[in-house]
Amino acid sequence: MRTIAVVNQKGGCGKTITSINLSAFLAREQRRVLLIDMDPQGHATLGLLTDAAASPLTMYEVFVGGPGGHPTVLRDVIRPVRDNLDIASADVRLSAIPERLAGLAGRENILSHAMAGIRDRYDYVIVDCPPNVGLLTFNALKACTEAIVPMDPSFFSLHGIGKLLETFEVLEKETGHEIAARVLVTLYSGRSPFVKAVVDELRLHLAGRYFETVVRYSVKLAEAASHGIPIADYCTHCVGFEDYRALAAEVLVQEVGWPKPERIAVNGHAIAAPGDDAVPLAGMPTVTSRDVMFTLEASDAESVQLAGDFNGWTPDGSEMELTDGVWKKVVKLPPGRYRYRYVIDGRWQSDPLNAVVEPSAYGGDDSILVVNEEVIT
Numbered sequence: 001m002r003t004i005a006v007v008n009q010k011g012g013c014g015k016t017i018t019s020i021n022l023s024a025f026l027a028r029e030q031r032r033v034l035l036i037d038m039d040p041q042g043h044a045t046l047g048l049l050t051d052a053a054a055s056p057l058t059m060y061e062v063f064v065g066g067p068g069g070h071p072t073v074l075r076d077v078i079r080p081v082r083d084n085l086d087i088a089s090a091d092v093r094l095s096a097i098p099e100r101l102a103g104l105a106g107r108e109n110i111l112s113h114a115m116a117g118i119r120d121r122y123d124y125v126i127v128d129c130p131p132n133v134g135l136l137t138f139n140a141l142k143a144c145t146e147a148i149v150p151m152d153p154s155f156f157s158l159h160g161i162g163k164l165l166e167t168f169e170v171l172e173k174e175t176g177h178e179i180a181a182r183v184l185v186t187l188y189s190g191r192s193p194f195v196k197a198v199v200d201e202l203r204l205h206l207a208g209r210y211f212e213t214v215v216r217y218s219v220k221l222a223e224a225a226s227h228g229i230p231i232a233d234y235c236t237h238c239v240g241f242e243d244y245r246a247l248a249a250e251v252l253v254q255e256v257g258w259p260k261p262e263r264i265a266v267n268g269h270a271i272a273a274p275g276d277d278a279v280p281l282a283g284m285p286t287v288t289s290r291d292v293m294f295t296l297e298a299s300d301a302e303s304v305q306l307a308g309d310f311n312g313w314t315p316d317g318s319e320m321e322l323t324d325g326v327w328k329k330v331v332k333l334p335p336g337r338y339r340y341r342y343v344i345d346g347r348w349q350s351d352p353l354n355a356v357v358e359p360s361a362y363g364g365d366d367s368i369l370v371v372n373e374e375v376i377t
Contacts, residue, residue, distance in 0.1 A: 003115065003125045003144040004251075005179075010160050011131035014150040014186035016043045017221050018247075019128035021240070022148070024230030025248035027084035031123040034078065037090035038111075038136050043225075044128040045089040048081050050228035060093040062114050064100055074114040082233075086122075098135040111139040133167055141171055147181040148211075153188060153198040161202070165209075183210040184247065187217050188359065212356040212368050213250055215243040242365070249355035284354055285340075285369050291332045292371065294340075296351075299325035301344050306331070308340030308366075315343040339366035 006019045016039065023035040037044040038059060045058075061072035078086045101107040115125060127140040141147070149164060151157045161183060172178045183206055185199055203210060216239040224234035231240045286293045294306055304327040305315035311331075320327040320342075327342075339358065342349050350357055351367035360366045 001119050001122055001125060002146065003127070004146045004148055005127045005129055005137075005140045005144040006148045006150065007129040007137060007140065007164070008149050008151065008160070009131060009133050009137075009164060010157060013152045013157060014184075014215065015039075015131070016047060016128055017225060018148060018150050018184065018186065018215070018244075019044050019126050020047045020225065021221070021230050021232065021244040022248055022251065023085055023124070023126045024082075024232045025245055026124050026126075026251065027082070028232060029248065029252060030084060031252075032084050032121065033124045033126065034086050034088065034118065034122045035081075036088045036111075036115075036125060036127045036140075038094070038127055038140050039090060039130040040092050040095035040136075041130070042090045042092065042094075045087060045091070046228065047225040048085075048087050048228060048230070049079065049089065058093070059088055059090045060097070062088075063094075063097050063110055074118050078118075094130075094136060101135065107135065108138050108142055112143040115143050133164070138171075141168070141179060142175070142177055145179060147179050149181055149183045150186045150215075151183050151202070152186055153195045153202075155198070158198055158201060161206075181209065184213070184215065185210070186215040188214045189217050211247060211250055212358070213243060213246040214358050215240070215247065216359050218243075239359070246355050246357055253355070284351070287371055291330050292369070294320065294329045294331065294342075296320070296327045296342055296344075297325060298327060298344055301327070303345060305343040306340065307343055307348070308338055310338050310340070333371050335371050338369045338371070340369060341366055 006015050006022075008015055019035060023033045027033045035044060035048070036059065042058075057066065057072060057077045059077060062074055062077060066072040066076075074088060077088045079089060080086050101110075111127075118125075125144075127144055129137045129140045147168070149161060151161055165181065168179050168181055183202060185202065188199070189195055199214070218231075218238050218240035220235045220238040221231055221240040224231045224240075227234060231238070231244060235241060286295070296304060298304060299322075304320045304322075306318045306320055306329050307313050307315040310333055311318055318329065320329040339360075340351070341364075342351065348364065350365045354367045354369075356368040357365035358368055
């Protein structure tokens with residue numbers, strides 16, 4: 001069971017929206033998911049349950065016990081949302097927990113003990129944390145082995161990320177509990193040089209500790225939450241749907257044995273998933289010790305070109321060659337991080353088999369390729 005805390009001491013950065021929609025997309029991939037609402041505001045509960053007020057037991061009872069002081073286990077407060085997705089709801093009474101449990105030995109481990117009782121029921125437990133680093137957040141961090149840190153691209157957020165990562169380091173030093181944390185850029189507009197500069201600064205200083213997926217601003221995400229449903233069930237043709245689906249794909253690829261993509265339709269052309277051969281017929285770019293091979297199966301296309309920041313985004317002169325129904329092109333690239341797209345019969349298209357994308361300043365998504373130093377030397 002993977003346990004992931006969605007945490008940031010700053011409010012308004014997309015923690016709850018991320019918790020709701022990541023949980024929903026993981027559930028769509030046949031993963032059994034429990035979303036635990038640890039925020040006294042109860043927004044994750046409101047974002048998934050339209051009748052949240054009718055919940056007789058919440059996470060408050062898990063911490064302090066039910067009526068008459070009778071112990072309450074996590075199973076008692078879990079409510080089904082839809083197939084493969086459950087929620088343990090919260091309400092404003094959670095805000096009283098730090099004072100109620102002041103001086104109680106082991107109070108920082110209550111959630112860990114509670115989650116031990118449901119370990120066999122779920123593949124993922126996502127914990128939506130409150131916007132502060134107090135007892136409730138500390139419980140979540142002690143109970144989880146991974147953390148997603150949503151960050152809106154602003155100066156104050158960039159400064160706060162450093163402080164939060166310091167908190168993780170203190171937690172490990174004091175308790176021996178290690179958390180694998182990655183930053184997720186949210187509320188991305190991409191319209192100003194400053195926003196892009198913040199994202200570049202983040203990636204410069206947090207190499208390997210951020211998600212390639214960037215969640216763009218979308219009013220549809222807020223609309224979906226107001227209706228008590230995730231974006232996957234509200235609007236499938238918006239950037240919010242695309243971005244949280246991509247985030248779920250990034251989370252899933254960390255699983256051992258996660259299956260490769262099935263056939264995907266791209267602009268009317270059938271794109272095959274890579275096979276199990278050492279060099280796939282068509283799939284993600286293949287990095288060798290000498291170069292990078294880009295492959296795309298689109299046998300009905302009359303022409304396919306490759307464009308990216310490595311060739312000045314100029315498709316002319318970068319035509320791919322068709323061999324047995326597969327378009328191929330070999331490019332020599334030094335170590336680095338690259339954006340690219342395919343141009344299929346004049347239509348610009350991100351790589352359908354590469355879940356790692358970023359919004360382009362000119363619209364749509366660019367696919368991302370990272371060539372590591374150790375691979376090509």
